[in-house]
Amino acid sequence: MRLIQGTLDELGTPLSDVEFVVVDLETTGGAPGTSGITEVGAVRVRGGEVLGEFQTLVHPGVPIPPFIALLTGITDAMVREAPGIGSVLPAFLEFARGSVLVAHNAPFDVSFLKAAARQCGQPWPGFAVVDTVHLARQVVTNDEVPNRKLSSLARLFGSPTTPDHRALTDARATVHVLHGLLERVGSLGVRSLEELSTFSSRVSxxxxxxxxxxxxxxxxxxxxxxxxxxxxxxxxxxxxxxxxxxxxxxxxxxxxxxxxxxxxxxxxxxxxxxxxxxxxxxxxxxxxxxxxxxxxxRSRFPERQPWVKLTVEPFPRLSIVSEVRADDATYLGPFSGRRAAEQAVDALHEVFALRQCSRRMGRRGGGGACALAEMGRCAAPCTRAADEYDHEQAVVDYAAIVAQARAAMTGDCRGLVRDLRARIGSLSDDQRFEQAAVVRDRLVAVVRAAARVQRIGSLASCAEIVAARRPTQGGWEIVLVRYGRLAGTTVSPRGSDPWPYVDALRATGEVVESPVLPSPAATPEEAEKVLRWLEADGTRLVDVQGSWSCPLHGAGYERAQLDPVSAALRTGVAGFGDRLAGVAG
CATH class of the missing domain: 3.40.1440.10 (GIY-YIG endonuclease)
Structure with a gap:
């Protein structure tokens, strides 16, 4: 919004209490810094009353072009003895102190004043600025005036002063235009400076x-x-x-x-x-x-977030489920949607030869080899049941594969990431970029899910965490977390002993039942917000009942490496091949 710039009182200031300084400049041209100011005129008003006026000619430091002299009536002879801008600007800034600047086509006048301040080594006060041209475009229709020139608006609002391209005269005319415009926006409910700052005809x-x-x-x-x-x-x-x-x-x-x-x-x-x-x-x-x-x-349906489950059965497999159950299975997630869960499953199948069929299998297997087994993508325990020795070995071999997959989901995922990176690199070298992108997306999905479950699962295992942080106003913000759920917060005032507040919070905090791990007692999104607060700089742990940690070589590190690459892919920072190489590298 260009209407007003600057910092305004959050509560708003009634327009009747605002002091406006309506300013107009005459210059030698249209380029601040190259052209010079020849005249400054300003009127200070409040509540419709004129409080003072400011006017002076200014030596521009450059010759006045003939057509400018003809337009304004200001000649080189008139400004020969006039003060320079170095003398005029401090006087004007003193006149305008504490006001809101108003100008017709304000960007022009303000840009010249800012350029003059830089030239004089004078800091610019950062006035709030009202542009009557912009405001007129919001509330004056084309049926009323042919354009938004000062002369046209002055006639519309019945200004007794006719603009004539002299600074004080034009500033006086702009005062009447400003009052006419404020009356119009006032009929639309604009009563304060803050409301004026955000007023627009786009508001219904x-x-x-x-x-x-x-x-x-x-x-x-x-x-x-x-x-x-x-x-x-x-x-x-x-x-x-x-x-x-x-x-x-x-x-x-x-x-x-x-x-x-x-x-x-x-x-x-x-x-x-x-x-x-x-x-x-x-x-x-x-x-x-x-x-x-x-x-x-966002956040409307946390119960719809799926998980990936490594089942508990003689020959476990991966399954997408809607909730975590107390069945000793290994869980990964939760995911933002089923698509992300499917990508994570595909990533695990890329590396680990887990069976992908959904039929029930006893310890003796059951069934013939599928296409995946022939491709080496499945350990095919179902085919190794006839011979007793072969069956026992099949159980051992498959259990080793399951153990590796479980370790990647819950702890050290370096092997999983290394194999997927190598697969991306190989596909990129063969210029099979579409397939490489598919594997890349699978890698990102599984690493994000593993990092998430490792973080929130650890937090959810803690019966209670008490932590504190100093807010800017002093004292302590104290937080009570039970099984990953925010059970209560309080603030101890500055200068007071925080321990009674800690004790009171523990005594009155929400009673939270132990959840089925790795799911927290809250939604995963709440647990992550709690985690971000706990992990932020300045947070101090007061007490932890349980073990709050993340596994060495866990997915958190890998996610930190992959997230910048994913962000670059979304914003198109680098070429496709280069980005894939970055993931694979």
Whole structure:
């Protein structure tokens, strides 16, 4: 949004209290730094009242072109004895101190003033800026004026001053244009400087009418819940400042079509103030999972995330399942969707000759060899049942393959990654890039899943973790985690003893039942948010009941190596062959 730039009060300042300095410059040309300023004119106003005026000719340091002299009436003779910009600029900045700058076609005037500040070695104060041209384009129609020139708008709004290309005269005319424009946006509900800063004709009337929903909300961290007239949850979000964030839904800064639709339906916004940002993030996830709001796109169906299971039977195989059960099987995941789970299964089958048939098999096997067995892609235990010795050896051989697959899923995955990288490299050397890309995607899927299950599984095994971190305002944020689920948070004030707060949190925290590992007692997404908080710089562990660790040579390291490559592939940073070589290398 170009209308206003700069930092504004989060609560908004009534427009009647804002002091505007309307400024106009005359110059020798259109290029700041090359052309010079010949005149500065400014008017300071507040609440429709003129507080003061500023006007001076300026020696531009370069000759004034004849056509500029004809246009403005300012000649070289007139500015010969005028002060230079080095003297004028400090005086103008003092006149404009604490104000919001206004100009007609503000980028032009502001660019010259900034260039002058750089030339003089003067720091630019960083004024908020209102451009009356931009504002006029929002609220003045083509039926009213043929263009948005100052002279046209001055006539439209009945300015008693006619613009004549002299700085003070044009600034006075712009004052009347500004007041006419503010009156129009005021009829649309714009009352504060903050609302003016985000005003745009792109904001629908329905959005503007709903601005009152944000007014009673607190300027505090937490969760906000949009509800319709039947009390159905439409959308859940989180912010460090609930009121400021909700207000943004009624301005031009919100560009998502579905959010404009949601605002049009909303009748109420419920705030939930949270003690810490982590609590807010977790509450948001839980509310989305509980209510499944139609305008939230993420985190609505955590129960639909599949897992990959290495079964427990005489000859185990890989299977995609919907939940973790207490069956002593080995699990990998959860995955964002079935496609990712299938890629991980394919990756494991690339390296380990696990059987891929789904028929039941006893210890004696059962059935003839399949095509995969003939290709060497399956150990084919089903074919080795006739001879007693061969059968026993088949059990031993297949158990070794299963052990290797289980180790790659739960611990050391270096062999798996090495073999898949070699496969990608071989395919790339043969310029079979499409097949190499398929293997690459399988590698990424299995490594991400292994890293995820190794991290959250370890956290889920801990009956209780208490940790603390210092917020910027002092004191301690204290977090209680039980079996991977956030069981409570609190904040000890600055200067107080944190231990009573730790003891109270433990006594009052949520009672959490032990989950079926490696699944946490919370959703995997909540467990990962907790993990990110625990692993962040500045977090101190107060107490850990259990063993919180990640395996040596686990998938976490490999994921850290692969994620940048995946990001480069998504953004197209390098050539296809080079990127595959990077994965294979």
């Amino acid at each position: 009337p329905a959005q503007r009418r709903k601005r009152h929903l944000a007014e009673p909300l607190p300027n505090a961290p937490g969760v906000y819940v949009f509800r319709d007239g039947r009390d159905h949850v439409l959308y859940v979000g989180t912010s460090r400042d609930i009121r400021t964030r909700v207000r943004s839904y009624f301005t031009a800064s919100e560009t998502r079509t579905r959010m404009a639709e949601m605002v049009g339906i909303a009748e109420r916004v419920d705030p939930i103030v949270c003690a810490t940002p982590l609590e807010a993030e977790v509450r948001e996830l839980r509310l989305i999972a509980e209510h499944k709001p139609r305008y939230n796109r």
